[in-house]
Amino acid sequence: MTESFLPHMNGVTGSVLQILRHLEHEGHVAHVLAPDAVGIPDSLHGARVEPVPSLALPGYRNVRVGAVTAHRVAASLERFRPDVVHLASPFALGWRGVLAAGRLDVPAVAAYQTDVAAYTERYRLAATTSFAQNHIVRLHRRATLTLAPSTESERQLEGLGVDRLRRWGRGVDAERFHPRRRDGTWRRASADDVLIGYVGRLAAEKQVEDLRVLQDIPGARLVVVGDGPARARLQAALPGAAFLGHLDGDELATAMASFDVFVHPGESETFGQTLQEAHASGVPIVATGSGGPLDLVRMGIDGWLYRPGDLVDLRMRVADLAGDARKRRAFGEAGRTAVAGRSWSALCSQLLGHFEEATTLHRVDRSLRSPRTRRPEPAQAYPGRRWSRFVALGDSLTEGLCDPAPDGALRGWADRLALLLAARGGLHYANLAVRSRRVDDVCGEQLQRARELRPDLVSILVGANDLVRTGADVGALAARLEGAVRTLRADGADVLLVTPFLPDRRAAGLFARRFAAFSGALAGIADRTGAMLLDTDLHPSLADRSNWGEDLVHLGSRGHRFLAYRAGEVLDVPHAEALGALDAVLHDAEPSTRAAWWREHALPWAWRRMRGRVAGDGRVAKHDDYVYIGRSTSLREARVR
Incomplete structure (x- = not known):
């Protein structure tokens, strides 16, 4: 069950696609529940895709939020009879999923991938932030196992009282994202400029406006890849930047490899998939020193981490790399080496191990429940x-x-x-x-x-x-x-x-x-x-x-x-x-x-x-x-x- 799926491509969708590909390769049978959208496929990598009713997310006309009852989810699970339910970045649809899994007595593994509470705080929605945080806590407490992508997110969830935490990061397609994708033709319009690149959603929580301090670095040009509700505002705030819109597939890989420096200003990332893709492309990174980047960027080896909110420090770190081609090359090679062991095949094999552990834990939980404390059969089990x-x-x-x-x-x-x-x-x-x-x-x-x-x-x-x-x-x-x-x-x-x-x-x-x-x-x-x-x-x-x-x-x-x-x-x-x-x-x-x-x-x-x-x-x-x-x-x- 995933909060996001095709045709909308983001980190959650990308990880789900890789999981489905691996499950098919290993001979497992999968079934996908995802928010309905124009262009959603009927099947993918041997898995049937079941669209559920959805609503458009305000500000993102192409992003859908699942709006289906737990009863309907339970009925779907009962037809498929899964051994385990995987909840990808669960929130709205994932809540129904964890309820349905509990009622059907099936283990649920929740992959924490989006810090929704931090996003609502960024949008200054205090009441919503409180709800989001409490909702995340109760959802992950009900899951059999929670997978945290980074040290910071693991610490955050522990502080909220979520237990049974395991670390599970994200893989990277090191064949698609590769230094050989660097394209001189793509860079020709910028002549000899050092290209400072950003890839991601254009929204308030990504803090892209912080990149304004990079616009006047001598001999450098800012390139922004992505789209979102803040695009018009950011184009006005960053008049010297090139906005390329949304790119994916080989186009994205070419753009990533053609950057000289990759910059990541967002402070609410639980992981940071684009950082891995930049490293795989041989591009050095400058990222904020909070959240997922703390695990991915090694200071002085493959990139720099700047103090969160310190834009003077951000500018200094980027200017350091922009003015030193040898350091950029050394950092880029170190980054490429660092991701060598993070293939999607290896990460998905780890995920299967977590599925097996969740199944074992679920059996233990069931055995510890005495007959008097076992859950009564819910009325939803009898449709109609x-x-x-x-x-x-x-x-x-x-x-x-x-x-x-x-x-x-x-x-x-x-x-x-x-x-x-x-x-x-x-x-x-x-x-x-x-x-x-x-x-x-x-x-x-x-x-x-x-x-x-x-x-x-x-x-x-x-x-x-x-x-x-x-x-x-x-x-x-x-x-x-x-x-x-x-x-x-x-x-x-x-x-x-x-x-x-x-x-x-x-x-x-x-x-x-x-x-x-x-x-x-x-x-x-x-x-x-x-x-x-x-x-x-x-x-x-x-x-x-x-x-x-x-x-x-x-x-x-x-x-x-x-x-x-x-x-x-x-x-x-x-x-x-x-x-x-x-x-x-x-x-x-x-x-x-x-x-x-x-x-x-x-x-x-x-x-x-x-x-x-x-x-x-x-x-x-x-x-x-x-x-x-x-x-x-x-x-x-x-x-x-």
């Missing part, structure tokens, strides 16, 4: 399952605040989900949620009433009211909730856990780390108990202002519809994804109603808090007992009946 008694537990979000029906009654995402489920043949539905309720309320009176109703499906969305309180104990809240889930599972009910979420507002960033930690804890609960999980972190558009009500703290009708269809996908409701898209189109022109926020919402809230009261005081559940919803029954009709 129907439920007849559905009970929703939670707070104001599940009650449906800010989502009024035409008759004025609240409906909300759980009510909408009940209608989806009822379309399969009728449903008895109860909604015990009440605004302002907390984890203790759900695990107390709501749980007690739910058990009396003997449901076969229970949804739980709670925790936000606890997490915004001073001194919230995430571990204690999760432990309390896990007890409730285990009780319901022991009663024979399937449980859908929904992670709480925040709106896209600056103030929400204060709680982002706490919410991310609680979401990670819920993922662990789902894994241990066999509950189903709707991980709202994987649907970042839910935070958009258009999905929230006029009070800015509860979902509006659009948000409730969005959440209902995402829940439907987890529960394998037929065509839930397509129905959700159609529903969004039909309501696209829905008018926006904005009240005087301070007068209508903020001040009443503050007044209640001063008096030690909450909005739910004196309220009872709107459906404390079952209402029956038939195939064509609305909730209003159900209430009348």
Whole structure:
């Protein structure tokens, strides 16, 4: 499972292609799940390529992000029946992969390749950085084995509490990237200039703008190979540089070998594949002294490392090589020698060894789990399952605040989900949620009433009211909730856990780390108990202002519809994804109603808090007992009946 694949070529795609080639050569059978894109191949190196639904990454119209449910991934894995699941640079699609592997009891090996948290920090998205880091931690903790590409990334992951780490770098195609590719014709336009080259994505996290200090080095010219959202800005900032756009294959190899000095300014690289390719091409390197380059560049032997952020040092190091042809030649030869033992064949053989180790570790893990602690069989293992008694537990979000029906009654995402489920043949539905309720309320009176109703499906969305309180104990809240889930599972009910979420507002960033930690804890609960999980972190558009009500703290009708269809996908409701898209189109022109926020919402809230009261005081559940919803029954009709 890979976050990136053809036709988009980058370091992740390149490593996956090399792995597939090696697996075919060694007689293994492979299957690829990758984000769908125009031009994606049906098969490659004997492996079938299965495209999954994807979305375009903002700023990168050709880069796709996998947007598929864990259930669909699990179904694909179950058909293929793999011995091991390899997660290439996992984040969004990889999260579904590690969930699916766990549910099918298959070892998963996660190759850490992209420092997503560093990228979000570079873009000054503090709340997103916290989420990204916590997401990375919980993903790699769930994997059987994590492969770190460098000493720095290994140290970073250890500091975050990720264990079972192994070093696995990247190979280099030393035949394609070779000094003999150096082309005088290619260099002719620059006459006798020393060519200082950069190869990579043109984006903020790559820090290409730092190369501005190299533009006036006498007798030198800057050449930039690559494309990305920052290209126009960089062309304005580097007017003397030659921008060649995206190159690959033999064209890239020719450009690389024709450089005199290769420069790499990015500080967030977990490895640095282009550095290896420069060395294989016999080109000396100047790189920042952080991350992956620390393992690849030997100071004073095959290149220079400059102090991160010190552009004076960067200029001095590049000028030193630009003015000394003998040193460039010596550094280049040393670099070529250094990569001799890093062929893709050798690296992929190491990877097969890691696969074998993961299989052994997985068997040990399985043997250590007693029968009482083994994971129950999840509901997702039975596609198309129907439920007849559905009970929703939670707070104001599940009650449906800010989502009024035409008759004025609240409906909300759980009510909408009940209608989806009822379309399969009728449903008895109860909604015990009440605004302002907390984890203790759900695990107390709501749980007690739910058990009396003997449901076969229970949804739980709670925790936000606890997490915004001073001194919230995430571990204690999760432990309390896990007890409730285990009780319901022991009663024979399937449980859908929904992670709480925040709106896209600056103030929400204060709680982002706490919410991310609680979401990670819920993922662990789902894994241990066999509950189903709707991980709202994987649907970042839910935070958009258009999905929230006029009070800015509860979902509006659009948000409730969005959440209902995402829940439907987890529960394998037929065509839930397509129905959700159609529903969004039909309501696209829905008018926006904005009240005087301070007068209508903020001040009443503050007044209640001063008096030690909450909005739910004196309220009872709107459906404390079952209402029956038939195939064509609305909730209003159900209430009348």
